[in-house]
Amino acid sequence: MNTEEKIFNAARTVFQKKGFAGARMQEIADEAGINKAMLHYCFKNKQLLFEAVFMNAFSQLAPQINAIFNSSDTVFEKITKFTHNYISFVIDNPYLPPFVIQEMNNNPEFVMKFLNHENRPDPSVLIGQIENEIEAGIIKPLKPKQLLMDIFSLTVFPFAAQMLVKGLIQISDSEFNEMMEERKTSIATQIINSIKK
Amino acid sequence: MNTEEKIFNAARTVFQKKGFAGARMQEIADEAGINKAMLHYCFKNKQLLFEAVFMNAFSQLAPQINAIFNSSDTVFEKITKFTHNYISFVIDNPYLPPFVIQEMNNNPEFVMKFLNHENRPDPSVLIGQIENEIEAGIIKPLKPKQLLMDIFSLTVFPFAAQMLVKGLIQISDSEFNEMMEERKTSIATQIINSIKK
DNA sequence: ACCTTTGCTAACCAAACGGTTAAACCATAA
DNA sequence: TTATGGTTTAACCGTTTGGTTAGCAAAGGT
Secondary structure (H helix, E strand, C coil): CCHHHHHHHHHHHHHHHHHHHHCCHHHHHHHHCCCHHHHHHHHCCHHHHHHHHHHHHHHHHHHHHHHHHCCCCCHHHHHHHHHHHHHHHHHHCCCHHHHHHHHHHHCHHHHHHHHCCCCCCCCHHHHHHHHHHHHCCCECCCCHHHHHHHHHHHHHHHHHCHHHHHHHCCCCHHHHHHHHHHHHHHHHHHHHHHHEC | CCHHHHHHHHHHHHHHHHHHHHCCHHHHHHHHCCCHHHHHHHHCCHHHHHHHHHHHHHHHHHHHHHHHHCCCCCHHHHHHHHHHHHHHHHHHCCCHHHHHHHHHHHCHHHHHHHHCCCCCCCCHHHHHHHHHHHHCCCECCCCHHHHHHHHHHHHHHHHHCHHHHHHHCCCCHHHHHHHHHHHHHHHHHHHHHHHEC
């Protein structure tokens, strides 16, 4: 692992734990086991280092999501695949959702920068497909965007609000992971049952 | 409005917009239209000022939620009331969910302090009641905690991840509010339909 | 052999930060 | 009128922060 990678990994760890404002360049340097000046040698400044970490987080997720959204599967298959894949991915990267949501709320200017990114997750094809399947009588009449919001909510929220949820309904880390494993399949079943004609 | 209130309101605004780490005492002072020293005169230090704001946010929400969770209503009625009341409340306080979730993830020590608070939201009664209604054949067999997670997810997530959601599915502020108005009733209907026998 | 570049660091800097101090202000009671 | 005690401020302080500088050592080119 070269120095740039060491810095990047350290930065990802610290930024995801503390957020942009709470992260300290010194802490990232310590975590990487190098001098603080090296951060600026490799990544110019805090903002650019952060953007590198943030964009990388997204460029891991987005193509995976788009591949599902834009495939030739049926809506039901897409829902099944999305919830399963997303939860699997996030179980391995549990810091990602709170991090992304936090920074999107804190840096609205930054939202725009990423929304114009080539690889942004784009549900427009899926929305059209949902409308078609409604007309075809496969899916009950509903607003596609509400359905998307339901899918995102059920899959992403438990991870985004992990600490809150664990505290509120009193579950341990292992119980949480068990529940999430179960949700990999149960969410899709539940949604499909409630929208199929 | 006395000075303490001016400070408190200013602090709430700044903390909710920037988070604890990102908030600046000077900015709070400016927002309140007073001298920075006055903050320390009234609230000792940044940590205590933050805790005052955070606890206040919770003490607005928690009793309302508990009143519903612990009433003598049926589970279906509780779900209906909870989703409706919570969304109504959060439409008027849109900064609250991201703020709470962010700080709970960033200050895990702080989570404990609030979880031992007398007025914490407590779903234990509701969980027992769900188990009873399952035995009574009113509700399909399911894990009560999964049901709670679904309810929280569908109601809270769109607000917690507001910026992300608005960007992803391409909706304006007014469209977002329209969708949330609709969800006040649609979420409950949907959940109840999918769990009733 | 002699530059030039690259990877890296110790030491340093100016600005920003949370917090303190000492004095001014101002109502009110003696 | 003046003494008192809570309220408010300008000025200041020590520390932390992101960022810079000057230089070292090894690698490569000529």
